Amino acid sequence: MQLLLNQAPISTGLLMCLAPVVDTPPTATTLSPSVCVAIIGSGLxxxxxxxxQFYVINAVGPVSSTVVGHVKSCMIVGxxxxxxxxxxxxxxxxxxxxxxxGMSL
Structure with missing residues (x-):
């Protein structure tokens, strides 16, 4: 829990610094209301x-949290x-x- 609490602000800072350099922002012609909703929804x-993730680690522990992360990844791929x-x-x-x-076992 403490590791996640210490890591989250650092990740946020890195993303705020690197995202404008690495990502290509949408142009004015492609920035429709639906794109804005998608961007805001994705961020939320x-x-x-x-x-x-804080609640999962607190409730079930770090190993189960890792399993939940793998389930999430498989669901995204599927x-x-x-x-x-x-x-x-x-x-x-x-x-x-x-x-x-493997995760269910």
Whole structure:
């Protein structure tokens, strides 16, 4: 818990310094209201994920918190595949299934 509390401000500072240099900001022609809502929504959801990490670590401990992080990663990959029109290889499917089985065990 203390490590996360010490790490969060440093990460925020680094992101605030590096994001303007590394990221390409949207232009005036592509900055529609829906893009603004998506950017603000993404930031709010990222904030909620970070805050929820404090509660997960406090409630179940650091090992379970790591497992929850891996579940989240697998869900992001699975949902990204489901939403996109790309096909998923058999190896990727087996990898995600093995990861979920390992986490559940």
């Amino acid at each position: 959801l990222a904030c909620l994920v970070n805050v929820s 949902l990204g595949w489901a939403v996109s029109d790309r096909s998923m290889s058999m190896q990727s499917c087996i990898g995600i299934i093995m990861a979920f089985l």
